[in-house]
Amino acid sequence: MILMFVYNILGWLKDSFDLTLTKLKYVVSKVAIFVTVFVILIWFSAFLYGSFYFAYMPPVSLTRPVNLQFKICEDGIGMCSYPADNITLVQEGQTEVFARGESYNIKMDTELPESPINKELGMFMVKLQLYDKTGEVVSSSSRSVSVMLHYRSELLRIMDTFVFSPLLLSGFVEQKQFLTVEFYNNYIDDSYNPAVGAYIEVQNKKIQIYSAVLKIHAHFTGLRYMLFHWPLLSAVIGTTLNMCLLSFIALLSWYQIYYSQSNGNSNSLELPETKTKNKTAMEERRRNIREMLAKERKATEDQMVGKSQSYPEMRYSKLETMVSRGMGEDPEECLISEKTLEDSESESTLRHRHTVMS
Template identity: 45%
Template structure:
């Protein structure tokens, strides 16, 4: 009875080691799974952000238009020497272009004009814009008319009385912000990109506080959804990337696991045996016909095809005669190249190769009509049947 606690203690120790091993294994698997999910999520966010940055153009671009005019005419009063002109660059930092290919834009000019008597008496005036590409070549022009909004004397008086405190403190000014639309649907050409625009106000009596060129993009389709529903689009895009990457990782893991369980040795052996069978069949097909020679050796001959002209010539010569060409063909053995190819295929043995070499020895007597026949007698000819 005193020795009973010792086996129980050993059993408990073994159980504890087993549980600790399984727990350590589960923690390791959970850690690997958590790191994999975190990595896939980070890659999904990075892919969506890269796509959004490369696909979505600048929504709105505001560039100041610095007005310039001539001052060498020496005229006194509010009349200018020339029309006010502004040159606006459409390239950020000298490299990045503001406009994207194929995207429609709305281009407008914002004029900050004081409600002075000169501007109120100005009436209508023209605003022109000329877009140019590299080298200063003009690719598009547009002209629009504009006018200061009319306000009666009573309305201006009431406005001055009501907002007099703001006017005196400097929080408000008596001015109007006039917006002139120059392009309603301007599209960038990929072959001639726009690098700048020249704006001209065709009035030498206008008074301005400042001017700005505003470019606003009109989105349609996928860009419209990405711009107007950014949160929903981000969730759907990141979830799609995460699902796609998860499927790729899962199939890669299954391929790695199944590749270790089911090796490809059986398939390799089957393919090798099939190749051997095919090579043996080709060797049997290439084996030539053998017939015994006059001295008991194997002699290889080629049976020529008998045409109708040869049959007619044989009939003229007689039944006991033989054509010289047919006689030469019957006695001519295979050449050395054919024997080398047949022996190199591996289908025959070394003894067959030796017999074939001896059979290819040239005959001692000349094969002409006037020469005597060899001592072994006339050569044997394979009988051939004629259809005629």
């Protein structure tokens, strides 16, 4: 008795464990599928946002070195032309450097030595021309520049040189000053004739320059302004929107597939049963009709003679043909044939009675 009780308890525990394990496997599989789909949607949403960002956002700044060139005089001493440089703004594979509808700040930064010649230059002009891919100038700007360096007295220069002499001797510090020439503060490129290059000319033959750099900086507005100044917030919002859209598409696809499979399974389960029932009913009706025809024919053959017998036989042959040819697998056809047979039977019975009475 105790062993049977223990055996039943162990069986119940085993069944409970198997049921719990089955449910756990089902839940774990569903959770794993959900987590996998969720991770895939997140990565794909982030990929879509990154692709949109790099395709929509132009570079915020562009820097090109200015290598000034000039003609040397015939005696080989000094400059006989203004120093100038032709700069290509687009890189290989690019067709435009300026984003459409955005404003840009264009300027040139130069490093000038604190030489006596630069101190005595005074004012001169610096010209910038932007041209398109055909070489036609699309925009031009000229700025007057004063190279009067920041004034410092003789005593201040001596003290500055003495204090920074270790750094000056070691090369960490140089006696130079920076000069910035701003050509455009709000330049908007022509969408039909975008600029691809720039020509810079310094209209002074005595100037001494260490280096010069052309800088282009964008002033974004609208959506680009938000994407540039709040990149993290924009990334979260963009990824979330992509996630919602992809989730909606995934749910619609899953519903369509699941609904189609459910309809297919229900049709596949119901259709054979319906066909079997219809076939059984039709076979039974055919058998009953054949038995009825056989009985009627036997009774008619026993009672009718001569010409009166040929007519019912013709009717019965027509009815048999109707039964064998007119009855298919459609239940409506069976009903029509059965009704036709009943009408024929009634007519035949009336004729038989009339013949007997006569």
